[in-house]
Amino acid sequence: MQMPLxxxxxxxxxxxxxxxxxxxxxxxxxxxxxNQSLERFLDKQAYDPSPQANGLWEAMxxxxxxxxxxxxxxLAMEVCKACGGQENTVLPTACAIELIHAQSLIHDxxxxxDNDDMRRGKPSVHKAFGESTAVLAGDALIALAFGIxxxxxxxxxxxxxxxxxxxxxxxxxxxxxxxxxxGQFVDILYEGQPFNQEILEYIHVYKTGALFxxxxxxxxxxxxxxxxxxxxxxxxxxxxxxxxxxxxxLLDIASSSEALGKTAGKDQLQExxxxxxxxxVEASRKQVDQLSQEAFTLLEExxxxxxxxxxxxxxxxxxxxxxxxx
Amino acid sequence: MQMPLxxxxxxxxxxxxxxxxxxxxxxxxxxxxxNQSLERFLDKQAYDPSPQANGLWEAMxxxxxxxxxxxxxxLAMEVCKACGGQENTVLPTACAIELIHAQSLIHDxxxxxDNDDMRRGKPSVHKAFGESTAVLAGDALIALAFGIxxxxxxxxxxxxxxxxxxxxxxxxxxxxxxxxxxGQFVDILYEGQPFNQEILEYIHVYKTGALFxxxxxxxxxxxxxxxxxxxxxxxxxxxxxxxxxxxxxLLDIASSSEALGKTAGKDQLQExxxxxxxxxVEASRKQVDQLSQEAFTLLEExxxxxxxxxxxxxxxxxxxxxxxxx
Numbered sequence: 001m002q003m004p005l006x007x008x009x010x011x012x013x014x015x016x017x018x019x020x021x022x023x024x025x026x027x028x029x030x031x032x033x034x035n036q037s038l039e040r041f042l043d044k045q046a047y048d049p050s051p052q053a054n055g056l057w058e059a060m061x062x063x064x065x066x067x068x069x070x071x072x073x074x075l076a077m078e079v080c081k082a083c084g085g086q087e088n089t090v091l092p093t094a095c096a097i098e099l100i101h102a103q104s105l106i107h108d109x110x111x112x113x114d115n116d117d118m119r120r121g122k123p124s125v126h127k128a129f130g131e132s133t134a135v136l137a138g139d140a141l142i143a144l145a146f147g148i149x150x151x152x153x154x155x156x157x158x159x160x161x162x163x164x165x166x167x168x169x170x171x172x173x174x175x176x177x178x179x180x181x182x183g184q185f186v187d188i189l190y191e192g193q194p195f196n197q198e199i200l201e202y203i204h205v206y207k208t209g210a211l212f213x214x215x216x217x218x219x220x221x222x223x224x225x226x227x228x229x230x231x232x233x234x235x236x237x238x239x240x241x242x243x244x245x246x247x248x249x250l251l252d253i254a255s256s257s258e259a260l261g262k263t264a265g266k267d268q269l270q271e272x273x274x275x276x277x278x279x280x281v282e283a284s285r286k287q288v289d290q291l292s293q294e295a296f297t298l299l300e301e302x303x304x305x306x307x308x309x310x311x312x313x314x315x316x317x318x319x320x321x322x323x324x325x326x
Numbered sequence: 327m328q329m330p331l332x333x334x335x336x337x338x339x340x341x342x343x344x345x346x347x348x349x350x351x352x353x354x355x356x357x358x359x360x361n362q363s364l365e366r367f368l369d370k371q372a373y374d375p376s377p378q379a380n381g382l383w384e385a386m387x388x389x390x391x392x393x394x395x396x397x398x399x400x401l402a403m404e405v406c407k408a409c410g411g412q413e414n415t416v417l418p419t420a421c422a423i424e425l426i427h428a429q430s431l432i433h434d435x436x437x438x439x440d441n442d443d444m445r446r447g448k449p450s451v452h453k454a455f456g457e458s459t460a461v462l463a464g465d466a467l468i469a470l471a472f473g474i475x476x477x478x479x480x481x482x483x484x485x486x487x488x489x490x491x492x493x494x495x496x497x498x499x500x501x502x503x504x505x506x507x508x509g510q511f512v513d514i515l516y517e518g519q520p521f522n523q524e525i526l527e528y529i530h531v532y533k534t535g536a537l538f539x540x541x542x543x544x545x546x547x548x549x550x551x552x553x554x555x556x557x558x559x560x561x562x563x564x565x566x567x568x569x570x571x572x573x574x575x576l577l578d579i580a581s582s583s584e585a586l587g588k589t590a591g592k593d594q595l596q597e598x599x600x601x602x603x604x605x606x607v608e609a610s611r612k613q614v615d616q617l618s619q620e621a622f623t624l625l626e627e628x629x630x631x632x633x634x635x636x637x638x639x640x641x642x643x644x645x646x647x648x649x650x651x652x
Contacts, residue, residue, distance in 0.1 A: 052528055056511040057503060107465060112457035131438035132514050135461065139433060140507040142465060146472040147498025150491045161487030165476045168494060172473025177382060181466040185382040188458050202378055 023069070023320045027313075030077045031070050033087065037095045038065060041148055059129040059137040060144075064102040067120035071244070071321065072097045072211050076219040078313050079233055084306035085223025089159055092152035093167060093218050096145035097211060100175050103141035106134050108184060116266065146171065159222055167218050174210040183207025192271040200273050204245045205238065212241030229304040236298045243291040244321050246284050249274035253281065255326065292322035349395070349646045352639075356403045357396050359413065363421045364391060367474055385455040385463035386470075390428040393446035397570070397647065398423045398537050402545040404639050405559055410632035411549025415485055418478035419493060419544050422471035423537060426501050429467035432460050434510060442592065472497065485548055493544050500536040509533025513599065521599040529599055530571045531564065538567030555630040562624045569617040570647050572610050575600040579607065581652065618648035 024031065042061045073094035080090035109116040109124035110131060117127050126134035146168060153164055173179055183206025190199055216237035220230045252267045253276055267274050275284040295318045299311040350357065368387050399420035406416035435442040435450035436457065443453050452460035472494060479490055499505055509532025516525055542563035546556045578593045579602055593600050601610040621644045625637040 050528065052512045052515070052525070053503060053508045055515070056508065060503065103465075107461055110458075110461065112461065132436075133511065135433055135436065135438065136507050136511050138465065139429075139468060140503040142468045143472075143498050143502035143505075143507070146469075147495055147502060150494040150498065155488070161491055162481070165487055165490060168476040169473055172469050172476065176469035176473060177379060177386065177466045179469075181462050181469070182379045182382065185459065185462050186378045189378070189381070199378070202376065 023317075023324070026316060027074050027078075030074045030087075033091060034070050034073045034077070034094055034098060035065070037091055038098060041095055041099075041144070041152070055129060055133060056136055056140065059125055059133045060141055062128060063106045063125045063134075063137060064099060064141065067122075068098065068102070070098060071317075072101055072215045075212070075237070075240070075317060076215040078317060079216045079219030080223045082305075082309060082311060082314055083220050083223035083225045083229065084308065085219070085225075086158055088154055090219055090222045092148045093171075093222060094215075095152075096149045096171065097215055097218075099141045099145040099148070100171075100180075101211060103138040103145075104180055104184065106141070107138045110134060113184070113188060114266070114270070142175065145175075153222075158224060163221065163224075167221055170214060170218060170221075174214040178206075179210035179214075180207055183210065187273065190273045195273040195278070197278065200275065200278055201242075203273055204242050204275075208245040208248075209238050209241035212244065213237035216240070226304050232298060232301060232304075236295055239291045239295050239298075240318065240321055243288045243295070243318075246275045246288050246291075247322065247324060249276050250281060250284055250288075251324075251326065288322050292318050349643075349650070352642060353400050353404075356400045356413075359417060360396050360399045360403070360420055360424060361391070363417055364424060367421055367425075367470070367478070381455065381459060382462055382466065385451055385459045386467055388454060389432045389451045389460075389463060390425060390467065393448075394424065394428070395650075396424060397643075398427055398541045401538070401563070401566070401643060402541040404643060405542045405545030406549045408631075408635060408637060408640055409546050409549035409551045409555065410634065411545070411551075412484055414480055416545055416548045418474045419497075419548060420541075421478075422475045422497065423541055423544075425467045425471040425474070426497075426506075427537060429464040429471075430506055430510065432464045432467070436460060439510070439514060440592070440596070468501065471501075479548075484550060489547065489550075493547055496540060496544060496547075500540040505536035505540075506533055509536065516599045518597040521604070523604065526599050526601065526604055527568075530568050530601075534571040534574075535564050535567035538570065539563035542566070552630050558624060558627060558630075562621055565617045565621050565624075566644065566647055569614045569621070572601045572614050572617075573648065573650060575602050576607060576610055576614075577650075577652065614648050618644050 020026075042057075042064060044057075076090055076094040076097060077087060081087060105119055106125045108114050109119055110126055116124055118124060122128070124134075125137060129137070149164070149168055149171060153159065155161055155164065175181070183203050186199070187203045187207055190203070213234045214237070216233035217230050220233040225233075249267060252274070266272075267277070275287065279287065296315060299314050299318070302309055346352075368383075368390060370383075402416055402420040402423060403413060407413060431445055432451045434440050435445055436452055442450055444450060448454070450460075451463060455463070475490070475494055475497060479485065481487055481490065501507070509529050512525070513529045513533055516529070539560045540563070542559035543556050546559040551559075575593060578600070592598075593603070597603075601613065605613065622641060625640050625644070628635055
């Protein structure tokens with residue numbers, strides 16, 4: 001019997017939708033919480049009623065919000081949760097990490113530094129707001145980051161005031177001359193200069209490694225993990241930071257500016273000390289694989305971890321860091 | 327009888343030496359302790375063994391040591407002692423104040439800001455070390471300042487970890503967008519622009535007032551003073567900061583660069599919003615006298631103070647701030 005044409009024909013059942021396994025989908029909850037909290041910490045209310053310094057405040061927001069993969073803060077959140085800690089405890093510190101990361105980009109992009117006009121797919125802060133505002137916005141972000149950790153972390157028993165003071169001390173170490181400022185200084189020092197493997201590692205350990213070490217160490221510390229577990233995550237952060245930076249350098253060679261959201265090919269132009277420039281692309285790629293393998297092994301360690309410890313999310317993160325394409 | 331020439335003649339007794347009542351002499355002990363501690367916090371040992379970032383470290387030392395009246399840190403020390411606190415408790419915070427003050431001068435002197443080649447009688451940091459190093463040295467000093475408060479303050483019972491966290495929170499407020507960075511931003515914004523009394527006060531309250539408020543408030547807080555006493559010293563710091571800044575502006579007009587140790591007459595050249603430019607020299611001078619009178623009155627208040635409270639040293643300090651000539 002022929003079916004009348006007006007009647008809807010039965011369709012073949014559509015195949016089940018592919019699950020979205022992107023970084024953005026899998027860690028959407030952590031990314032959202034970090035972004036919402038950053039918005040709150042940089043809100044008009046959290047700031048000052050006077051309209052005089054609106055431009056400064058807008059530059060701070062512009063350089064911090066609406067952009068970035070938030071990998072460092074997500075790492076802090078996921079380590080804290082894996083170690084049995086509460087998300088609320090680590091959230092202010094996670095946000096402080098993003099503020100310092102944003103600040104380092106704002107100052108690195110300045111004409112007297114890397115002189116970069118593009119960042120996160122839009123004009124860098126000094127292009128949009130002027131140089132003096134970019135310097136001051138960065139300064140304000142550093143100071144704000146420390147204030148957020150000290151004032152916004154809930155002291156409800158799971159973290160003692162002493163432990164929080166020690167997190168602030170660690171944060172100072174990794175953000176000052178023992179940390180990322182040191183790396184940026186040596187990075188600029190060796191632009192166009194002959195360098196060796198030692199210099200290359202030095203730059204990466206300080207410039208990128210510092211915040212990764214802190215993100216993972218502080219995540220564990222704020223979960224109340226014992227010192228040897230904190231140390232393990234610091235080591236893990238060191239390896240991940242290095243892997244992240246090598247991939248960054250590889251992407252700078254291989255990608256377009258559009259995909260990166262910042263000027264591509266600048267490392268070569270500025271004769272930067274990078275892994276691909278020293279070891280070549282293939283050996284650098286192998287180095288990343290080696291580092292992520294070592295990271296997986298460290299994540300397998302269960303000594304000192306609470307009985308519910310589940311390294312799945314952290315392993316997924318390691319995979320994203322090693323294999324990201326932008 | 328004539329005395330033989332070879333024999334020493336008796337000299338008339340010399341008049342008793344005038345007591346040295348200079349700021350430097352009267353507060354020599356506090357100044358020395360601050361300078362020694364700054365030297366220690368910026369020592370090679372306190373830093374990092376690697377020689378790669380020597381230039382950065384030297385710029386931080388150059389911009390911080392061997393110079394400055396240390397008025398802000400001395401205020402913190404003297405308030406703490408007057409309120410019955412220990413010098414050791416406030417010393418790290420006093421040093422952190424000087425680090426931030428030095429940082430603000432390093433960044434303010436940059437070509438994109440006030441573009442000043444001379445500071446504390448020598449080339450400013452960017453003239454001596456280059457612009458990128460000056461930016462990074464300032465960044466490192468901010469982060470270091472927070473680390474020193476959190477790591478170096480003795481928690482021996484006279485100050486609780488919670489109270490120290492609250493000092494760190496206050497420090498963040500006065501050094502970020504609610505504090506001196508805000509003032510510097512608006513100061514630059516109004517260069518060469520028409521301004522009114524409101525703008526003028528705004529700039530001074532934030533740019534100079536912020537650190538003075540903090541110095542005196544933190545001094546009281548670290549001595550364990552009750553909140554209303556802390557608030558009183560915050561108000562006092564506000565008045566003293568304003569008096570200090572007006573005197574600074576008056577000296578910029580009246581003094582030589584040699585006496586000031588920085589370029590004189592720059593305010594007028596840059597058409598800065600200053601008290602003398604708005605009210606004239608005489609009215610500005612009267613304003614300073616009025617403010618120091620109000621400060622004296624606040625120092626007379628004994629409610630909430632320990633029985634040994636002695637405001638003599640603080641009154642002397644107020645006198646120096648109001649009447650200094652360089």
